[in-house]
Amino acid sequence: MPDRIFTEQKLAELYDHFNPWGGRSGDDEFYMEHILSSDSVLDVGCGTGLLLRKAREFGHSGRLVGLDPADAMLEIGRNSRSDIEWTYGVLESARFDQEFDLVMMSGHAFQVFISDGEVRGVLAAVRRALTAQGKFVFETRNPSARRWERWTPEHAIEIAHPAGGVARMEHQVDLPIDGDLVSFTTRFTAPTFDGVMESRSTLRFLDESGLNVFLAEAGFEIEAQYGFWDRSPVTETSPEIITVARPASA
Numbered sequence: 462m463p464d465r466i467f468t469e470q471k472l473a474e475l476y477d478h479f480n481p482w483g484g485r486s487g488d489d490e491f492y493m494e495h496i497l498s499s500d501s502v503l504d505v506g507c508g509t510g511l512l513l514r515k516a517r518e519f520g521h522s523g524r525l526v527g528l529d530p531a532d533a534m535l536e537i538g539r540n541s542r543s544d545i546e547w548t549y550g551v552l553e554s555a556r557f558d559q560e561f562d563l564v565m566m567s568g569h570a571f572q573v574f575i576s577d578g579e580v581r582g583v584l585a586a587v588r589r590a591l592t593a594q595g596k597f598v599f600e601t602r603n604p605s606a607r608r609w610e611r612w613t614p615e616h617a618i619e620i621a622h623p624a625g626g627v628a629r630m631e632h633q634v635d636l637p638i639d640g641d642l643v644s645f646t647t648r649f650t651a652p653t654f655d656g657v658m659e660s661r662s663t664l665r666f667l668d669e670s671g672l673n674v675f676l677a678e679a680g681f682e683i684e685a686q687y688g689f690w691d692r693s694p695v696t697e698t699s700p701e702i703i704t705v706a707r708p709a710s711a
């Protein structure tokens with residue numbers, strides 16, 4: 462079950478305003494390069510589908526599929542473009558079979574898979590969905606950079622609300638951290654809300670070696686791993702673990 466932040470229409474409508482195209486330090490451009498060089502693309506946890514919609518605007522003429530279990534997010538994509546396949550649901554129960562040159566998960570969507578069983582389940586489903594020459598591209602936040610330490614009300618983000626006034630989003634993390642799981646509350650205020658809207662989330666922060674064991678077990682080999690969108694290496698302090706993986710050759 463996705464968090465309320467994605468299933469509540471009023472919150473989903475704000476998503477692209479908090480995360481506009483090109484506003485997140487290079488990830489959009491990184492993914493777009495991969496999308497535009499792939500004939501068939503599955504975006505798992507596509508949310509509002511901004512990347513896929515932009516890919517059409519940039520001239521992608523192949524198959525684009527956006528999958529998400531949050532209807533409020535998917536609806537935004539569906540209402541914007543009809544030349545993209547908008548699929549409601551989770552990948553684990555979708556029946557894709559060697560159909561995609563690229564399976565991707567942006568916006569740290571991979572971190573919603575919390576248990577070992579969920580991680581194994583989603584990787585197996587990605588593997589099934591990919592063609593033999595396909596690639597799986599996704600990122601997860603590097604735990605050693607301890608990003609959650611900045612998820613405090615003092616680091617709230619404020620944006621101009623589309624209906625006027627200011628919308629505000631702040632996080633508060635549950636302490637102490639539970640192993641590699643970080644649970645937190647996100648609070649939103651906006652001129653169109655009656656009061657504060659809250660959403661609870663838990664994300665897993667797998668480290669590079671743990672992640673790579675899961676990938677190998679699922680039959681992937683790693684083509685490249687980066688610590689940031691400029692393709693710099695993963696280090697103790699790099700914010701991301703960005704992975705390009707391919708089905709291992711037999």
Ligand SMILES: C[S@@+](CC[C@H](N)C(=O)[O-])C[C@H]1O[C@@H](n2cnc3c(N)ncnc32)[C@H](O)[C@@H]1O
Nearest residue numbers: 463467506507508529531551552567568570573
């Ligand atoms: C942080 S958003 C990322 C959205 C988008 N990919 C982006 O780059 O902005 C995470 C998305 O993952 C979706 N999600 C949650 N559980 C999922 C699952 N089991 N399978 C696929 N997507 C899931 C959520 O509904 C949400 O839209």
